[in-house]
Amino acid sequence: MNDAWLNDLTALAGQMAPSVILLTLLGTIIAAALLFVAKRYPNEQDEVIKKINACLPQTQCAQCGHPGCRPYAMAIAAGEPINRCPPGGEATIKQLAQLLGQEIVALDSDFGEEQPLRIAKIREEECIGCTLCIQACPVDAIIGAPQLMHVVLEDVCTGCDLCLEPCPVDCIDMVDAPATQQERILPANKNYPQMVNPSPLTSSHQACIRCGFCEEKCPKNLAPQELFWQRNDSDALSLLNLNSCIECRICDRICPSDIPLTDYFINTKQRIDDEVSQRERAKIAEVRFEERTKRLEVHQTRVKTRPSRKDKSQLLATLKSKR
Numbered sequence: 001m002n003d004a005w006l007n008d009l010t011a012l013a014g015q016m017a018p019s020v021i022l023l024t025l026l027g028t029i030i031a032a033a034l035l036f037v038a039k040r041y042p043n044e045q046d047e048v049i050k051k052i053n054a055c056l057p058q059t060q061c062a063q064c065g066h067p068g069c070r071p072y073a074m075a076i077a078a079g080e081p082i083n084r085c086p087p088g089g090e091a092t093i094k095q096l097a098q099l100l101g102q103e104i105v106a107l108d109s110d111f112g113e114e115q116p117l118r119i120a121k122i123r124e125e126e127c128i129g130c131t132l133c134i135q136a137c138p139v140d141a142i143i144g145a146p147q148l149m150h151v152v153l154e155d156v157c158t159g160c161d162l163c164l165e166p167c168p169v170d171c172i173d174m175v176d177a178p179a180t181q182q183e184r185i186l187p188a189n190k191n192y193p194q195m196v197n198p199s200p201l202t203s204s205h206q207a208c209i210r211c212g213f214c215e216e217k218c219p220k221n222l223a224p225q226e227l228f229w230q231r232n233d234s235d236a237l238s239l240l241n242l243n244s245c246i247e248c249r250i251c252d253r254i255c256p257s258d259i260p261l262t263d264y265f266i267n268t269k270q271r272i273d274d275e276v277s278q279r280e281r282a283k284i285a286e287v288r289f290e291e292r293t294k295r296l297e298v299h300q301t302r303v304k305t306r307p308s309r310k311d312k313s314q315l316l317a318t319l320k321s322k323r
Helices: 002-040 044-055 069-077 089-100 132-136 213-217 224-229 234-239 250-254 261-305 309-321
Strands: 118-122 172-176
Touching: 044 069, 044 089, 069 261, 213 224, 213 250, 224 261, 234 261, 250 261
Parallel strands: none
Antiparallel strands: 118 172
16 A cells, blocks of 8 residues: 555655756746846846945945945935935035935934044054954954954045044054045046146136137147136046146247146046045945855844754764664
């Protein structure tokens, strides 16, 4: 009786196997297709979050009340105020206001105050190697080993202050970042002349009349008057090939309105270089934060799936009984 029942069950399983395999394969294909579409065609909300996140400084300092910049970007997209990022300060608020069509508001002092970029520095002779600062750093900017002295990677540190509180011996100081890391400071290996204030024009500098004389004389075949008018639009300046300007000052001498065009171009080049440098640093910090978050999630998963001592004992007993 039991053998007949087992044979029937085996035959039924054999008949169902092709259908089960087909359904499983179909489900896998559908899931893969949905995943591809989600990545290839992100929805409008995802695009808004991405643009908001690009405006944030990526310090991952959590001063805004969220564990990182992207979570805050998601909260802003959901309606949270745009003025809770002290590291970004006024500049970030203006960018967000322009992006979202909101009014520019003052930084909410309840979340901190805007200040120049600072980085952490460990007093080596006092460090006891507890690793608590390493665990607290959101971008893995601190390296070291247990009971050995730790070091801060200055180029990676975002100045979030999160390592200060966990340190049991208070051996960490926040110091001014090197000049090359500060906003609106000349990038490394760049020696620009003294800048002029690009706006407003002084009384001796009349408005550009678009006479075209500067364009006729430009040795690089540029349009200096267009570069001047578009000096605040980085995308337009890229299309107009601003970087090809050799700063020969011929356009200055030929300009009937006596506008110091070359000074404006030098100023603008510096601003664009600063923007690029800041975006690169922010991107590095964002990537390190995301990688650390993923690593911690994997670690937590491993911890949860580790067998308990009871499970280990039962497994050992089972193995011994089979000998």
